[in-house]
Amino acid sequence: MSFSEFVDGPFWYFSATVFVIGVLWRLIGMLSMGSKTDYSVPRSSGAAGALGINIKRFFPRSDFWSRIKLQVVAGYLFHVGLFALLFFAAPHIEFYREYVTGFGWTALPEWAFILVSEIAFLGLLLLILHRLMNPVTRMISDRGDYIGSILIFLVMLTGCLALARSHEALRVTHFFLAELLLLYFPFSALMHTFTFPFSRGFAGAHYGRRGVKV
Amino acid sequence: MAIDMNVFRGFAEQIKMLPQMARPTDCPENERVSHAKAIFSAKIDASNATHLESCVHCGLCAEACQFYIETEDPELTPIHKLDLLKRYYRREKAPLRWLHRLIEPEITEDDLKATQHLVYESCTECGRCGLVCPMGIDIASMVHITREGLAHAGLIPAGLRAVEQEQGSRGTVFGVGPEQLRQAAEELRAKGHVVPIDKDKADILVLTSTIDVLLFKDALEATVKVMNHLGVDWTMHSCAFEGANFGLLSGYSKVQQSASERITKQAIALGAKLVIVPECGHAYPAMRWAGANVHGGPLPFEVMAISEYLGREVMEGRLHVNPIGAGKHVTYHDPCKVGRHGGVFDEPRAVLQALGVDMREMPSNRATNFCCGGGAGLFVMEGAEPMRNAAFDLKRRQVEATGADSVVTACGSCRINLMAGAGRTQWATPIESLVELVGANLK
Ligand code: SF4
Numbered sequence: 001m002s003f004s005e006f007v008d009g010p011f012w013y014f015s016a017t018v019f020v021i022g023v024l025w026r027l028i029g030m031l032s033m034g035s036k037t038d039y040s041v042p043r044s045s046g047a048a049g050a051l052g053i054n055i056k057r058f059f060p061r062s063d064f065w066s067r068i069k070l071q072v073v074a075g076y077l078f079h080v081g082l083f084a085l086l087f088f089a090a091p092h093i094e095f096y097r098e099y100v101t102g103f104g105w106t107a108l109p110e111w112a113f114i115l116v117s118e119i120a121f122l123g124l125l126l127l128i129l130h131r132l133m134n135p136v137t138r139m140i141s142d143r144g145d146y147i148g149s150i151l152i153f154l155v156m157l158t159g160c161l162a163l164a165r166s167h168e169a170l171r172v173t174h175f176f177l178a179e180l181l182l183l184y185f186p187f188s189a190l191m192h193t194f195t196f197p198f199s200r201g202f203a204g205a206h207y208g209r210r211g212v213k214v
Numbered sequence: 215m216a217i218d219m220n221v222f223r224g225f226a227e228q229i230k231m232l233p234q235m236a237r238p239t240d241c242p243e244n245e246r247v248s249h250a251k252a253i254f255s256a257k258i259d260a261s262n263a264t265h266l267e268s269c270v271h272c273g274l275c276a277e278a279c280q281f282y283i284e285t286e287d288p289e290l291t292p293i294h295k296l297d298l299l300k301r302y303y304r305r306e307k308a309p310l311r312w313l314h315r316l317i318e319p320e321i322t323e324d325d326l327k328a329t330q331h332l333v334y335e336s337c338t339e340c341g342r343c344g345l346v347c348p349m350g351i352d353i354a355s356m357v358h359i360t361r362e363g364l365a366h367a368g369l370i371p372a373g374l375r376a377v378e379q380e381q382g383s384r385g386t387v388f389g390v391g392p393e394q395l396r397q398a399a400e401e402l403r404a405k406g407h408v409v410p411i412d413k414d415k416a417d418i419l420v421l422t423s424t425i426d427v428l429l430f431k432d433a434l435e436a437t438v439k440v441m442n443h444l445g446v447d448w449t450m451h452s453c454a455f456e457g458a459n460f461g462l463l464s465g466y467s468k469v470q471q472s473a474s475e476r477i478t479k480q481a482i483a484l485g486a487k488l489v490i491v492p493e494c495g496h497a498y499p500a501m502r503w504a505g506a507n508v509h510g511g512p513l514p515f516e517v518m519a520i521s522e523y524l525g526r527e528v529m530e531g532r533l534h535v536n537p538i539g540a541g542k543h544v545t546y547h548d549p550c551k552v553g554r555h556g557g558v559f560d561e562p563r564a565v566l567q568a569l570g571v572d573m574r575e576m577p578s579n580r581a582t583n584f585c586c587g588g589g590a591g592l593f594v595m596e597g598a599e600p601m602r603n604a605a606f607d608l609k610r611r612q613v614e615a616t617g618a619d620s621v622v623t624a625c626g627s628c629r630i631n632l633m634a635g636a637g638r639t640q641w642a643t644p645i646e647s648l649v650e651l652v653g654a655n656l657k
């Protein structure tokens with residue numbers, strides 16, 4: 001079996017399986033820890049609080065803005081760019097159609113693909129630089145944060161190169177790195193992709209019961 | 215409404231003596247880790263687990279914490295205060311614990327000791343950091359769980375421990391018990407007030423606090439005046455008058471439970487429909503939110519902070535006050551435990567509006583209000599002094615930005631911390647109590 005056959009075949013199935021099982025394992029594990037009944041009389045609805053925070057937390061409060069704008073802007077550049085690449089780059093849609101969903105959707109034109117790639121790269125580089133240079137993030141970051149950032153950077157880089165050059169070796173490298181990322185994902189802080197609505201929701205419900213809009 | 219500054223200074227001196235009054239804890243050194251772990255195990259639920267799983271180490275929480283903002287010390291980063299709890303969670307509870315055990319070292323007694331300063335003296339559990347976190351991680355609640363673990367491991371800082379031990383063993387706080395309450399009531403009666411104590415039945419049980427009995431006597435007098443003015447059926451009770459709960463503040467659940475249940479049982483015996491908590495920040499969540507859970511079922515009465523009660527009575531047209539005049543420019547400091555943790559924002563503002571003052575909000579107000587720096591028991595911890603000072607300096611700038619000529623608040627420990635800061639920095643802006651303003655201006 002050639003390396004490309006390995007990457008396109010068994011390694012893809014293996015990494016996708018680990019990804020799905022790992023993500024579910026972690027989500028179910030944390031959510032099944034249960035909560036004690038809260039007998040206090042709520043001032044307002046916890047469910048509305050959980051929903052509200054999930055929307056509002058996308059928009060930082062103005063009180064904090066002057067101190068956090070760099071991280072927020074960099075975070076948005078990276079996440080929006082990555083989302084667009086992941087779901088609207090033509091080769092990705094083709095991949096989903098063939099292996100996952102069975103259907104496709106409209107892709108970004110090439111100029112837009114280049115633009116969102118640059119946006120995502122800019123955001124990611126700013127976030128990595130911030131992580132390295134800010135005394136707080138430098139102290140609280142662990143190995144996993146750097147591994148995750150570097151893996152995503154390499155996946156994006158090889159993805160762009162593969163698209164530009166249409167070279168088989170680059171495509172295989174890109175696939176291989178993406179599969180490594182899938183394998184790494186459930187064991188890392190990248191899990192926040194799936195945990196954030198719950199995490200926000202619990203806080204929103206807690207404060208919502210108390211009539212505080214957070 | 216001047217308070218006797220000699221009494222204030224005496225009170226501050228008494229606080230400094232607290233560490234010497236603390237008894238050794240009864241937790242054997244070699245059982246500290248197991249005691250802390252038992253608490254962590256019992257307390258961590260799905261909400262905490264999700265929060266401990268979700269941090270992306272973005273550092274934004276530091277930018278909301280008054281202690282980091284003022285000191286720029288990365289050690290004070292809010293999420294860093296949870297390192298111990300996170301390590302416990304990862305090794306013992308997390309879905310991937312089998313993996314974490316290969317990487318994360320076991321918790322040691324030294325780790326517990328190293329965390330003491332972070333969760334006691336460097337965090338007021340104010341909850342402001344939780345407002346900025348993109349994941350919504352509720353750091354304050356988990357700082358409290360860490361405190362509970364350390365408390366049961368015998369690691370409450372000495373000053374706080376002394377008061378917790380006193381409340382746990384004698385039921386008094388700073389020596390204030392039924393006798394001192396009756397004495398305070400006699401003083402008020404001598405001034406012509408009716409002060410019902412120990413009635414058999416009453417609709418409303420009014421709590422007070424040691425701080426009001428000893429120091430802010432005008433707040434107690436104003437409360438009495440308001441209750442009488444409203445003509446409601448109320449009483450104080452010498453067996454259940456102390457709103458402060460040093461079990462909650464220290465994280466020692468046995469004392470929290472006894473202090474809370476003492477009030478609950480008395481209120482039930484009185485047939486009370488309402489329990490009013492004094493101007494004491496943490497006394498509010500102790501009864502309003504934790505009271506029912508400590509009791510093990512819904513409480514058959516309502517719990518309100520005095521500021522909330524005053525606001526409700528004003529809003530519903532039962533309480534009438536004389537306008538002080540728009541010439542008085544005030545700003546309102548929301549006590550974290552009543553505001554951000556309690557949802558009481560509109561009521562005190564309605565009272566100030568009825569008083570006709572020119573109300574000026576601070577740049578950060580209501581839910582994002584900055585803590586005074588003395589909350590969660592920091593005002594009785596000697597080692598917290600640099601933190602209290604840092605928070606005061608920030609608060610002072612916030613107040614000065616409004617151009618107000620006085621700060622009104624509804625929490626005795628906020629007042630103490632702000633007054634201590636004002637004394638230290640020769641700041642002349644008066645720090646006033648909401649209930650005292652109402653008491654002095656009843657129609
Ligand atoms: S709860 Fe308040 S004091 Fe504690 S870390 Fe958060 S912002 Fe700082």
Ligand code: SF4
Pocket residue numbers: 268269270271272273274275276293346347348349350351
């Ligand atoms: S703001 Fe939230 S996600 Fe960011 S470091 Fe703090 S706790 Fe973690």
